[in-house]
Amino acid sequence: MNIIFVHLGRENLGIEYLSAVAKQAGHQVSLAIDPGLFGLNDNVFYIPVLERIFNQRTMVINKIEKSNPDLVAFSVYTGTYKWAVNIAREIKKKMEVKTVFGGYHVTLVPELVIQEKSIDFLIIGEGEEAFIELLEALESKRNPQKIGNLWYKTDGKIIKTPPRLPLKDLDCLPLPDKELFEKEINYQDDYLIMTSRGCPYNCSYCCESYYNRLYQRKFFRRRSVDSVLNELRVMKKRYNFREVMFNDSIFFTNLDWLKELLERYKSQIGVPFRCFGRVNAFSEEVAELLKWAGCYAIEFGIQTMNENLRRKVLNRPESNQDSHNAFKICDRYEISYDIDHMFGLPEEREEDHIYAAKVYVELKHLNRIKCHHLIYFPNLAITSLAERKGILSTSDIQLISAGEQRADFFHLSSVKDANWQRINKSYQTLYKFLPLLSPTQINFIFKHKLQRKLHRLPGAIVIFLQLLVAIRGKDYRFILYMKYYYWRIKRWIRCRLNLDQ
Template identity: 30%
Template sequence: MARIAFLQDFWFELPGPMVLGGVLTAADHHVTAVITPGGRHMLAVVRKFKPDIAAFSVTTGAHRWAANAAALIKQEFPHIVTIAGGAHPTFYPDFARAPGLDCVCRGEGEGAILELARAVDSGEDWTAILNLAYVNHDGQLKINPLRPPVPDLDALPHPARCMYYRRYPFLRDNPTRMIITGRGCPYNCSFCFNHALGALYAPCGGYPVRRLSPQRCIDMINWACRDYRIKYARFDDDVFILDKKWLFEFLELYARRVAAPFSCLVRANLMTADIADALANAGCAWAHFGVETGNDHLRNQVLDKKISDEQIVNAAALLRARNIRIGTFNMLNLPGETLENGWETVRLNIRIRAQEPWCSLAQPYPGTRMEQRAREMGLLPEGFSADSIPVSYFRNSPISNPDRQALENLHKVFALAVKAPWLHAALARLVKRKPGPLLDAIFKITYGIRYARVYRNSLWRVWKTGRLNARQY
């Protein structure tokens, strides 16, 4: 049987590798997660585990680290097959040209990684495996067709959480467990790749929304509970409340058989009184939804969100009336955004009394409609590409609005501005200054406090996580 190591530099149990690890473990392959900054530490771990395959789950921005790590592994251990999957290689398959990578996987990877493991274990050729892309001996990029998406998620084994928790007690002892109950999203916001994913899978009939059955979800959660306690559940589906029939059935089972407090992601235009009641009765502590921006034109004409201020205010009122705390997702430095538009976003969060106002800086990923609009407006630098995206959306934004620096500064104090309106005069002066350590300190402190509150982590644990993931912030 093959040995597969999933490598990353971020201290977090990634859902993709856990799902693939479950598929591989069920087929008797050996898997482990390796969290490493790279360099000698990574090589020492790889030398000890002796993998046949080194795999990377890669997002845009993190792809540079993965390429460097793969090159180092390939230089030291040329027999190891290196593969990258995830969002970045799915939409930019030319990432297969990165030195050190043997291939990349596009789209859902369960079938591809299983066939690759079998081929490597038996010494067979793997170049015809569906979903893979690679560079042949002539230097040509070969992109194999996609297989259809997994039609029945219930048929998949449970995610292999043990690949993280056996190796990293710090992650095992986290009281919060992230849970994904489905795949796909029916919406087409301009900042997201969902529309591109549908086009990519068009030859296979599209990329449909699929959910685990309510019973299978409960079985998955309780299966994890056998070995690893769950004090708090974090449902990270894009829109947890999308299917009302599924939701009500699942929440009724969850309240009886799990009964742990939880958070989830909702959408303001879908929130109704009966949904809010069902969430509250099942133990929902936090509900997060996208405000994105307080400016209606930016939200609906630039981001294609198709959600009004009224719907946002109504959703917040429904949740607040049931003592469900409100978290919001916001972005600054959108194409054409001004500093005043940024303050509009602050004011809308104050109006709905958001208790956890999360904020990032807009990233126009190449191939999205946001990128197309920013390019048409002349707001992107010459030669802009995926390599122009920073490692973290908390650092900076490549969109060159006239107020970019002030908007990036406002991002650092966004949570404080929402929670402490009496500081607006002082913060308005601060965001017009050059960036400095004070702004960074405000951001890290407020982010840490908010994270601790929402996900039931101690401040010590948040501080340690921040230290381990310092390069991301």
């Protein structure tokens, strides 16, 4: 069969694995992508005027038409769902073709998504096995009713097949199909890999907690060291990458596995890497291993320094002492670290932001503070909490479930109160250049309440200050961001010229 994946955003490992199993089964696969430059899904710049200029919706639709597919496949988040539906609707007007949707949003609210006329099939939860079986059923024109994890429509009825267990062994999957995104990603600069699936924790705001519920806490699994190193050896030979990003929710959950991996990684791969971590899973032994093997940065999800809020609202048991210990260890081993800090939490106070800033400004090897908005996803614990407290109305819940919430992680807040939005924006701005400040300077700012005016600071100045933060911390990632935009714009121009011809 001829399958085309349609995607809004950057590289997607889930799509790469689906493409890999499809190719392994002998199917033809292609990709139609809109990188979403300067839009809400762009994690660096949100500039609506430029978003309209660089919008690639027409090019995506044209590519789908030219590929003449047997199946159009979408993997969607809540934030990309409406974009995907609009593409599916347009394609259905132009040609007779089946569509299949999967991904987080589909798994969270399948009963709503299946009502959409432009969608023929849904794959719930983990998708590789169901996807391959669906391709086989479509190709042989047989009834797909025995395919687990599948919802579909026939003769006006909605058919829901029983759920299936997740894969027992992730090693059975082929290597992700990096070739699919080759024209969109410069793998030489940065290689993205997952060594596990799921997360052992249940943060109230994270979609992984829903998967833990769906699979009764059996969703978190880790690949073997052999499997991980085999992928890295093959891809290093192919792309000669300069660094690796381990994109697992938490990289160091198993010390024995980590030791074996890093001992072999250092000798067989030997390039710098970064990862995600959790402060209460971090230790001197982990830090020593990471530093020795070439880890130059860890991203810690802190979200708030209000310990009570973190525990009761976010369902994160880490203490502030856990955070202090992890930061001190990183400072001793000279490992840089990013801190994820979330704004818009239920019951947050301005004092929480002030206290966090006073903690963060003392940190020696803090690279940057990544500021995020709390985004409500359907059927998660924090969304239910916000509804009970009157923060979200029934109408809000409906908009969230339909993928129509006008908010995102990086640019638009879910907070309704305009004054609180301004306060949060002021502290977000402060946090973005806080690594440049000293404790004396931050105390002066707070004493004179200068932080309250920072929401007025022009975006260009904020970007310049972030550039200074990157230079101070020798942040290779910031250089890659700038390089990515240059490369994407250049590619957009080439595509437009080809389209016009």
